Amino acid sequence: MKAVVAGAAGGIGQPLSLLCKASPLIDELALYDVVNTPGVATDLSHISSRAKVTGFLPADDGMKKAFTGADIIIIPAGIPRKPGMTRDQLFNTNAGIVASLVKGVAEFAPTAYLLIISNPVNSTVPIAAEVLKKAGVFNPKKLFGVTTLDVVRAETFVAGITGEADPTKLNIPVIGGHSGETIVPLFSQATPKFEIAGDALEKLTYRVQFGGDEVVKAKDGAGSATLSMAYAGFRFAEKVIRAAKGETGIKEPTFVYLAGVEGGKAIAEATGCEYFSVPVELGTEGAVKATNIVGDANEYEKKLLEKCYEGLKGNIAKGVEFVNTPPK
Template sequence: MKVTVCGAAGGIGQPLSLLLKQSPHITHLSLYDIVNTPGVAADLSHINTRAKVTGHIGAAQMDAALEGSDIVVIPAGVPRKPDMTRDDLFKINAGIIRDLATAAAKNCPKAFMLIISNPVNSTVPIVAEVFKKHGVYDPKRLFGVTTLDIVRASTFVSEIVGGDAATLRVPVIGGHSGVTIIPLLSQVGGTSGLSQERIEKLTNRIQFGGDEVVKAKAGAGSATLSMAYAGARFTFSILDAIASNKPVVECTYVDLNSDAQGGAATKKITGDIQFFSVPVELGPAGVQRILPIGNLSEYEAGLLKTALPELNGNIVKGTSFISQANL
């Protein structure tokens, strides 16, 4: 399969591409960015694994990078700078995602689209609207990669309750920023004895774990390596679901209309919201089934109530960006 990484020369893109180069399911790893991709591709091409690596640079080579791709992973975007407002950051990254989605809609309309670029709550709806405008939207093939929230939750919870973080599964629903991230700690074995204070502190750490990294790096970066790991994990899950024809379950930010029955069940809890991170059964065609969220504790129900208005606002911001664009 051909997998294209858009933003492959960046802080997430390079380690993500290195991890993907190890997959036996990838025959062609296509790297795209506006700078440095030929060098990154040359470096990775010396690794003795199956995937052929090609590097593509600039708008003139975007079509070649994406043409015929089976999976497109997008960590592209710019980090927020000190003099930049959140609206400034949104407009820049939204424009980048819009352009990449437009090229993907033309060159690989059936590809699985894996969106890492922040703000995921808004960038996933942007891709959906672009694909709709081109008449090629399949909600089963569009995913917001929220896997870092799950990875962090497993790590942080295991530090308290013990066990193997690699196998401990902590469902995380909602969105992929701040209070929209809702870890369902009540559904994890070993957490029933935790005090409410401990649960609230643990929840906050999962929601704002990225701040720990930014602080530790003292302004020199953000969570690039852990995000690359999480992005690779989700890509491997998609590849496994396609190759093995056996369902793989991951929490991911999806269009709830991708599974009418499962989506409707989720909307009974969330209201009429279109995009939401839920446990999803992945199959060869993408979203095979949206799984039940399960029972929420009173505290988690409160987190959901707080998250929904912000999440809905994020979604509207993304869809509005495209409705006002001339594609």
């Protein structure tokens, strides 16, 4: 199993690379970035775990060397958010970075599972899809937007309320997109069940939707959610790898192109969105089946979903337009 982290020298990339290096599921780990990757790779290579680590820069066909033969490519590359900055304000810079990297994926590793972390995910995943389509290698079952941090936050915050010592024992579906009001936690469908209503429900919902702002503010301009995002990114990547190796019964919310995944058509019709994050069963071919839980939302959640659809449609269109009508 060869894994690649593209953007490996950054605030998310370094801890994500460390988690990948520590995983017994990965045999080869290639790191790619515009700076510092040889040093990061050398540092990680001293760790006594299975994966052999190499680091590449753009010079000397570095992208080609890093991507060739990859089974899974994780892209956290991009600039971080700063205080007062929305995910949309990151768009032009990060959109260009993602488009460039995905062109490399299309050329050097067209059959790899591709996991997009770079924000704004609501737009960068459609960008990746359009780039892959233009190259004639788009496989919607292998393109994933990583929304796991929203699930991780929901688990953590609910555990803090219920007193559950191990938040991973909670199952809380978080659907929609991956920014602000496009993030919709379905607490009514949590297992085990827990009761929350009124102001407490609204505060909990807001905290899941805008947890990233909480981190940006706490870091006082020195960064965004890098460590928690690295954990969430690895958690999803690990599930994709386990499924790729033949493990069955793995399901996780992820932002996918609905028309290309079994079960996705009904979700697209219900939401009016081409892309949406819902629980997806993972298998050797990638996304096996999307689960439609939209219709089971309660009245409070349905109001949240209406706002989600509105924002998400614009985000998706912006990503598609970036590739088909590039900014001058």
